[in-house]
Amino acid sequence: MKNTKDQISDILRSSHLSVTDTRVKILELFMKSSGALEHSDFEKKLAGQAFDRVTIYRTLQAFIDKGIIHKIPTTDTSVQYALCRSECSAEDHHDHHVHFKCEECGNTLCLDDTDIPAIQLPKGYAAHNIEVVVSGVCKHCK
Amino acid sequence: MKNTKDQISDILRSSHLSVTDTRVKILELFMKSSGALEHSDFEKKLAGQAFDRVTIYRTLQAFIDKGIIHKIPTTDTSVQYALCRSECSAEDHHDHHVHFKCEECGNTLCLDDTDIPAIQLPKGYAAHNIEVVVSGVCKHCK
DNA sequence: TATTTATTTGCAACAATGTTGCAAATAAAT
């Protein structure tokens, strides 16, 4: 049974990313978090510690590129990020789960076991990807 | 058969909004457009004409508040807006349709007649609203 | 382990986007 630091190093190395303090720290925060995180969460959580804003942007983008995290759509200007399940890779994502945004606690969760239903599009439309975001009240807030 | 200007005045008046140049112009652009629009589209389309950036922000917010337009979720920082169907009001929205983003032309469309399927959430979760955004290739680009 | 090479970081500077208060302008009500 490996500790978290080793797990994180493994993830980074298998994605061909150097193991650096910022990347380890950001992955740790993702693993500790129950829900999705956005850029400003990292600025807050890492405040005081010497992590540059720009480095956080670049780290999140690198994680996206490597298929370590994925984005969740929102109706505001924030961008929500969540860890991909272990089966995801840069080439082949299968985040085919529903996202849930709780109106009470504000948290956004991946419902990993809730499948996205098939959708019958009008004639002439080809679907490559389907995003579903449900909002409501989560089980912790009800 | 009413002309567009009269239709627009009616929409504004029935939403208890004064009929002003900016509001009429922005509603016209929505009605002319085949797809969703974002803030920067208005800055571009209205460039040269004397419409303030702040006024555009406030106009879009007012239209949201009154149920004239709705937002469409995205994975970037843009905010997409589209006209609500006539049946929508400030109190009662029924945008229960699927949104489609074409990867070719970049346009985002409301598929007004494509219903959102029921989703079986895990025990303890209550759904209030469901957003579905499909990306792929639209019928004009295929 | 020491050195070289490749990658990553932090900084500065900038661009784009969004917000607020307030006086002037305009629309609606009287």
Added chain:
DNA sequence: ATTTATTTGCAACATTGTTGCAAATAAATA
């Protein structure tokens, strides 16, 4: 036509995201 309420434009500011480049760090090699 005048009063009242609403909306607008401006200025100023806050937040968010981007780029180039030199210094720092990690990985690869000897």
